[in-house]
Amino acid sequence: MYPWLAESYSQLGHRAQNSSLHHGLLIKGPVGIGKTDFSLVLAKSILCKSAHQKPCGNCQSCSLFDAQSHPDVHRVASDKQIGVDLIRDAIQKLTSTAHLSGNKVLIIEQAESMTESAANALLKTLEEPTENTFLFLISAFPERLLPTIISRCEKVNLQAPSFEQCKQWLASQNIAGVNDDIIRIYGQCPLKVIAQLANKDGITFEDFSTSLNQLKQAQVSSLTLADKWQKEAEQVVLWLQYDLSKLAITGLHNNLLWKLEDKLIKASEALQNPGVNRLLILSDILTDYYRLMRQHAN
Numbered sequence: 001m002y003p004w005l006a007e008s009y010s011q012l013g014h015r016a017q018n019s020s021l022h023h024g025l026l027i028k029g030p031v032g033i034g035k036t037d038f039s040l041v042l043a044k045s046i047l048c049k050s051a052h053q054k055p056c057g058n059c060q061s062c063s064l065f066d067a068q069s070h071p072d073v074h075r076v077a078s079d080k081q082i083g084v085d086l087i088r089d090a091i092q093k094l095t096s097t098a099h100l101s102g103n104k105v106l107i108i109e110q111a112e113s114m115t116e117s118a119a120n121a122l123l124k125t126l127e128e129p130t131e132n133t134f135l136f137l138i139s140a141f142p143e144r145l146l147p148t149i150i151s152r153c154e155k156v157n158l159q160a161p162s163f164e165q166c167k168q169w170l171a172s173q174n175i176a177g178v179n180d181d182i183i184r185i186y187g188q189c190p191l192k193v194i195a196q197l198a199n200k201d202g203i204t205f206e207d208f209s210t211s212l213n214q215l216k217q218a219q220v221s222s223l224t225l226a227d228k229w230q231k232e233a234e235q236v237v238l239w240l241q242y243d244l245s246k247l248a249i250t251g252l253h254n255n256l257l258w259k260l261e262d263k264l265i266k267a268s269e270a271l272q273n274p275g276v277n278r279l280l281i282l283s284d285i286l287t288d289y290y291r292l293m294r295q296h297a298n
């Protein structure tokens with residue numbers, strides 16, 4: 001278990017052992033802190049045949065779990081919305097008797113992406129669960145869930161590690177390229193930092209910083225950079241927000257900075273729309289950024 005989640009895991013594991021764990025858990029917290037891994041280990045301990053708080057790793061249940069072929073654990077995950085069919089199918093599997101005659105677990109990842117009818121289909125099971133059934137709803141955006149779903153779950157608030165803990169853990173994993181900026185940009189969410197550093201196809205934060213310096217010195221145009229970065233516009237917007245927050249700390253406060261901060265917030269929303277002109281959005285932002293830097297330098 002990740003060290004920053006160990007305490008929560010220990011508390012829930014203890015309650016599972018005492019049969020006092022709520023059947024519906026809403027496991028929430030920021031993206032990239034390990035909510036899914038947390039849920040999987042918790043599911044494994046609930047299903048384990050040994051009477052220990054942690055999964056034994058040796059019993060039939062643990063072996064099946066490790067082979068990802070445990071018949072009593074079901075996962076629902078989707079890149080898009082989670083439709084009613086996926087939920088109905090999962091509930092159908094849950095209502096059958098447990099194959100290993102023990103507990104059953106349904107894990108729904110990114111639960112906020114359930115459609116309204118999917119959520120309503122789940123509601124009945126949350127209200128009247130079959131025996132020995134546990135539902136884990138994982139979400140980084142729980143406010144998007146139906147209030148009726150939220151009210152029927154016990155909330156488990158998982159949090160990102162502290163800056164130091166995040167830094168130490170990343171160092172212990174021998175992840176190359178970690179620096180303080182990257183840790184701060186990704187809100188001390190270690191798995192997000194790793195995902196970013198592992199993305200070899202995309203631009204790195206170092207490349208971004210270098211190019212941004214070239215922009216400041218008018219060695220490259222905002223349009224050229226916008227063209228180069230348009231595929232990763234969301235990433236660039238996030239990094240620019242971080243860059244501006246550092247500027248604000250140095251005492252720079254003016255209309256242009258505020259206007260740009262506002263533009264970046266709007267851009268990160270607009271970029272969710274697949275039909276949007278990414279080149280136009282980025283070049284507009286980078287032009288403003290260049291103006292701001294000129295003003296700052298004078």
Ligand SMILES: [Zn+2]
Pocket residue numbers: 048049050055056057058059060061062
């Ligand atoms: Zn076991």
